[in-house]
Amino acid sequence: MQYWLMKSEPDEVSIDDLEAAPAGHFPWFGVRNYQARNFMRDAMQVGDLAFFYHSSCAEPGIAGICEICSEPYPDATQFSATLSTKADPAVNPYFDPKSTSENPRWWLRDVRFVAKSRLIPLTDLRRFPELANMRLLARGNRLSIMPVSETEWAFITKELMGRQ
DNA sequence: GCCAACGTTGGC
DNA sequence: GCCAACGTTGGC
Numbered sequence: 001m002q003y004w005l006m007k008s009e010p011d012e013v014s015i016d017d018l019e020a021a022p023a024g025h026f027p028w029f030g031v032r033n034y035q036a037r038n039f040m041r042d043a044m045q046v047g048d049l050a051f052f053y054h055s056s057c058a059e060p061g062i063a064g065i066c067e068i069c070s071e072p073y074p075d076a077t078q079f080s081a082t083l084s085t086k087a088d089p090a091v092n093p094y095f096d097p098k099s100t101s102e103n104p105r106w107w108l109r110d111v112r113f114v115a116k117s118r119l120i121p122l123t124d125l126r127r128f129p130e131l132a133n134m135r136l137l138a139r140g141n142r143l144s145i146m147p148v149s150e151t152e153w154a155f156i157t158k159e160l161m162g163r164q
Numbered sequence: 165g166c167c168a169a170c171g172t173t174g175g176c
Numbered sequence: 177g178c179c180a181a182c183g184t185t186g187g188c
Contacts, residue, residue, distance in 0.1 A: 007186090033171075033185095056186050122187080140169045142185050 002043070003148040004050035005136055006066070006111070015052045015064040018113045025069050025112035029077045030094050032106060036145040041072040041107040043147070049114065051148065051156070053136070061121040062156065070110035078106045117161045130155045 006028065008014070018026065031037050048068040054060055077094035079101060099105040125131055135146045148156075 009186095035171095060187070142170060144185085 002045065002048050003150060003153040004039070004044065004048060004068075005053050005062075005146050005148050006050045007053045007055040007144040009056045010054040010063070011057065014054065015066075015113075015116050018052065018064075018066060018111065019116060021113070025110050027070075027075070028108045028111050029075050031075070031108065031144060032094070032096070033142075033144060036143055037106060039145045039147065040109055044068045044072075044109060046071065049153070050111065051153075052111075054119070055144075059119060059121055061119045061124070062117065063119050064116040065114040065157075066111040067114050068109050069112040072107040072109050074101070074104035075106040075108045078104065120156065120160050124160070125156075128155070128159075130159075 012030075013026075018024070028040065031040060046068055050066050050068065051062045052064045052066050054063045075094070077092060078096040078099045080092055080095060094106075096105055122136075125134065126137055131137065131152055134148070134152055135141060135143070136148075
């Protein structure tokens with residue numbers, strides 16, 4: 001059992017979207033970074049828990065918890081140049097011309113809604129010495145999927161999510 | 165919109 | 177395999 005943090009831009013996919021998804025789960029599409037992909041494809045296990053993090057928005061921070069609920073499979077958005085998106089129905093920003101169905105580059109897993117929390121802002125996370133070594137807080141960190149240690153997970157869920 | 169930091173690409 | 181140029185991320 002491992003813990004993770006997964007970033008999403010809430011304008012595209014928010015914790016509320018996950019909660020409202022049919023059956024409460026959907027594929028974590030759009031990862032186009034090898035390190036993040038490897039975490040998702042190779043290191044995650046069904047049943048692992050992850051913080052759902054809202055990035056590139058007015059108030060970046062942890063918004064809830066989700067659970068890894070599938071084995072890895074190819075991200076369908078890499079294959080079609082014309083797949084529509086919310087932002088621009090004519091262009092698929094996730095298309096990868098170098099990827100083929102025989103040899104897909106980008107893999108994903110399904111995530112299932114577990115809980116929504118109060119939003120725990122990034123600026124708050126930085127205040128706690130218990131979280132000083134969080135990968136999320138490391139200088140220049142840009143990974144969209146990263147591991148969270150068991151002690152960091154426990155601190156955030158018990159000390160920060162516990163009290164509303 | 166700015167820009168620091170990082171990842172990727174591609175020429176050599 | 178090096179590394180400069182370029183593109184992207186993401187907080188502010």
